Amino acid sequence: MSVLAVNNLTKRFGKFTALDGVNIEVNEGEIYGFIGPNGAGKSTTIRVLLGILKATQGNAKIFGQDAWSDAVEIHKHIAYVPGDVNLWPNLTGGEVIDLFVKLRGNNNKSRREELIQKYNLDPTKKCRTYSKGNRQKVALVAAFASDADLYILDEPTSGLDPLMEQIFQECVLDVKSKGKSVLLSSHVLSEVEKLCDRVGIIRQGKMIESGTLSELRHLTRVHMLVETKQTLTGLYELEGVHAIEEKDQAVSFQVDAEELDNVIKHVSAFGILKLESTPPTLEDLFMRHYEQKDESEVGGAS
Amino acid sequence: MAQSLFKKTGSLFRFMLRRDRLRIPLWLIGITFFTLIVPIAFVDLYASQHERDGLAETMANPAVTAMVGPGDLENYTIGAMTSHQMLLFTAVVVGLMSIWLVARHTRADEEDGRIEMIRSLPIGRVSNLNATLLVLCVTHVILALITGFGLYALGIESMGLEGSLLYGASLGGIGIFFAGVTVVFAQLSESSRGTIGFSIAVLLIAYLVRAVGDVGNETLSWISPFGWVTQTEVYANNHWEPLALMVGVAIVLGVLANYLNAIRDLEAGFFPARPGRKKASAFLQSPIGLAVKLQCTGMIAWAIGMLVMGVAYGSVLGDLEAFFEGNEMMEQMLVAEEGYTLTEQFIPSLMVVMALLATVPPVMAMLKLYGEEKKNRIDHLLGRAVSRTRLMGSYLIISVVNGFVMLSLTAIGLWSAGATVMEEGLDFGTIYGAALVYYPAMLVMIGLAVLFIGVLPKLGSVIWLYVFYTFIVLYLGGLLDFPDWVGHLSPYGYIPELPVDEMEWVPISILVIIAVILMIAGFIGYHKRDIEG
Structure with missing residues (x-):
């Protein structure tokens, strides 16, 4: 009620x-x-x-x-x-x-x-x-x-x-x-x-x-940190991967929820040593709405 | 060490002048204007010595002496009149100005945390205090000089250079004295409210002690700083000694304040902060109880003021007949009516003024509702199970009762003083009726306030212009020969002038109906509009 x-x-x-x-x-x-x-x-x-x-x-x-x-x-x-x-x-x-x-x-x-x-x-x-x-x-x-x-x-x-x-x-x-x-x-x-x-x-x-x-949370991105046997390549070409950062041996990035399956398939081919994933915080969610809005506003103005 | 205590006093001094660049000049202009306009008016009003002696006769009674102090009634020149009737009142105003200015720069700044910011800079512990004292001293020296030379520049025969300068110096001296009083209380009390409250209490006590002393016992007057002001006998004997007393005591107070400031913690005081009530009384727990509690102090102050004003006017009624004889201007104002004494004819003119002044507190009480709204406190009430009707109704009830009480008090004051000084006495019913007949006009003003709050709250202060307009039109109307319609633009213009006129119920009833309509319209508007915040 x-x-x-x-x-x-x-x-x-x-x-x-x-x-x-x-x-x-x-x-x-x-x-x-x-x-x-x-x-x-x-x-x-x-x-x-x-x-x-x-x-x-x-x-x-x-x-x-x-x-x-x-x-x-x-x-x-x-x-x-x-x-x-x-x-x-x-x-x-x-x-x-x-x-x-x-x-x-x-x-x-x-x-x-x-x-x-x-x-x-x-x-x-x-x-x-x-x-x-x-x-x-x-x-x-x-x-x-x-x-x-x-x-x-x-x-x-x-x-x-x-x-x-x-x-x-x-x-x-x-x-x-x-x-x-x-x-x-x-x-x-x-x-x-x-x-x-x-x-x-x-x-x-x-x-x-x-x-x-x-x-x-489904609407937003998952944070991932992976360490692989072979050097991880080809991430930039994948759809829905953002904010890629190399950290020593590992790579951290964010993945759109709907692309998660494809990305994991791609990554697993390199031999996973370590994989951490954290759900998006509300803050990510919140910030993302701003980024989107700001982008669309810029787009609208041009 | 000693030097570091006072570090940067000069910079703070300039900073305070910058903050007060409008406030202090406005005070000075106001007080000077007020001081200079009165002798000019006296020259017009009492052109001949005969008229002035007539006035002196009405002044020779204890009630007047209690109010304005002793004067040189034997030789009542324009100068003697000015110092007798104006010096003490102006001194009170100057004292209030000192209290407000000092509290603003000391405890108020400290309470709001601004002194903390200042003190975190390389600035001495007592620099702020001494910069404040310096600002006040400079202000009062300027005040003394411009009023002193200003009065002399009027070129009135009985107002010589020495007397004029002493007049100004007395005002400056009393100002410095109350600056000293206030800086001490700013150290003792923890809040700016307390600082102002205690200082004004000292001012009122000083005034009362002098009043009692002037009437009965002259030694008592010498205890009061206001006694020192009247003892200067400006434009008569020109005594400069009391001035040394004012400044001397002020210096002692200033040193004491410096000592207290140096030994205490920031934001602490010496008077213990009393713990307040832990629980609300049953009375407080309703919108009307809350509203009464919030306005209580102000209402009591107004009530006392109204009573005192009534007494003040009443005390001159005794010698009125003697005074009017031979004063052309007054005779012009009071067109002779058969069958009434001059005193009775004078009562309506008094009543208009008193009724208008008595209108101020109830209208303020009503406008307080919008004041609370602007401070975002109305949400607390309307966000709970309080309807807008109940909320506005509470304020309206307070306002309506307030107006009735204020009007009654002026009448009671006028009657009680008048009956004492007049040989044949005064009929209470006549006086009370003459005052209360203005109540419907007051209700219209309150109704207007309700309407403004309900519909156009931002324009609420327009009411004060309307009150002021009424005052000008009705008080000076007889003198300036305005056409009738000018007076009829105000509800007060329709009130029969009791006891000289016959009672007329028609205009009274219409005014009451108008007041009720205004109030209803205001309630409807208040129900429909957004609450600001």
Whole structure:
């Protein structure tokens, strides 16, 4: 069952098109990774989902209700953490957490204390004295202290140290184990890789890729490192082989997934001594989309 | 060692001047303009000694003395009037300017981490502090000279060179004094807010101590730096000694601040940082509670200000009749009506001004909603189970109640002071009614603020132009003979002038209806638009 469904969402600010036909679907109990460069439209999409911005075209539904007109009803069951947490300088962290939890409706006192401990936050300090990371902790504690069905997290770890990132990941997996859903927008690709069931990549307001990680990996290249008895030749003539580098005895290169079979056949003829292959990381995937785009843009311009 | 503490003070000094190349000149221009325009206006308003003596009579009461200090009422020349009515107020403004400028260059920069960058360079530990003091000293010396020579250049008979220079020097002296106070608090407090708060507290206490002293006990006045300002007796006896006192104490404070700065850690203070509440009170946990908490300090300050303003106007009512006799300009403003005393006729003119000032805090309270939006904090609320109607409604309720309270306080202040100084007393109902009749006009202004926030939030500050327009048109309208329609462009122009006019319910009701329509339109707009951020 889909908890969140974005259908052909378009958002224009004047003449500027921030979102251009975005589609997202998050299912129950799923962690959805939402990645893209700065200014691609991640936060705009999330603000439409929160009913703070109104969609120009298309629609966004959460729990089957409209994100704009049923905002208040929806918000009773979601928790949101913004990437840039601005708080009131003269309130303490503890006060802000209580306010946020209360404004959603339900309250889970024991969880609040536990989370404050876990994130090592001093709730008696005024927000003006908090660093970016500490302000983010306030928002994270408020979000995870409430029993929500959907967590919308917009780059929630950009100011956290690695230790706190670890705790954050535990929190996310914990809510997942309870069957809740998460929309996680992030720049930390290793985090997305670790946590997310499915991933969507947005660029310049358009979704350019989405699916499970293994699905996406099919679209990209495998890293290989081979050492052969005889000197390996003829690699340059093969289709789908990239970034060839000679390293001492060995050769490293990348292979397009669909050409893998041919390449292995070719290489095995030279007598394999050693063969290492690593699956593409999300980063490769991400970078590849840029390279492609840049190339096509250059092509389009000429 | 000693030298390395002060290293590069000169460079920082120039850097601060560069940062303040607009701010300081604007302050100086503002204060000088204000200082010079008043004696010019006095020459027009009180052309003859007879008129000035009339004014002196109204000034000879404890309430006025508490507000502006003692003056040379026996020999009330233009010069004596200027120093009596203006010097102390201007000194307060100069003190505030010092506090803001010093806090900006010391604790505020430190709190935001900019001093850390500066200190990582080969720059002395107390260089920033002394560069700040240097900037302030230079600023105040310039202020002293331009106001001093400026006043003399007006060529008014009773304003001689020595008195004029002393007038300027008193302003500069009090400015340097409060620079000294603020640099000390910038070391003691950990935040710029605290620095400004403590310094303004000292300023207010100094003002109050002087007020009590001037009315009752002159020795007490000598404790207060504002007492020293009035003790200079500018344009009368021209005492220069208090000036030495101001500068002397400022130097002691400056040295103390240097010592404190040299022994403390960066970004640390001496006042212990109190831990705040660990949990939110039940009151805070709603949009309206949050909004009240955020605006609380400001609202209390405004409330006190409104009450004091009411008292200030009320305290002059007692001698009003004597004052109006023989003042042509005032008589022109108040066309004689049969059956009313001059005082009663004067009340509507007072009420317009007070109602307009009382409109400022509620409109600010409403516009705060957009201020929060610009600071990206509205997302926290709308991203939770808070509807836009509830959010805007919370701010509207605060604004509407705020306006009612502010208007009431001015009326209560005016009545209580007026009733004390007038022989036959004042009817509370009359005064309260004359004030509250402006409430519908205020509601229209609030409604306009709601409409702007809902539809054109970026243009919200246009309201202030409208308030200012109303002020000019209605306050000076009688004097400048504007046609009626000019006044009718403002809701305040439709309000019956109680108690002189009859009460008229039609325009009042129409204004209320307009206010409600504006508010509804604003709510609809707010529901439809994107939240910025």
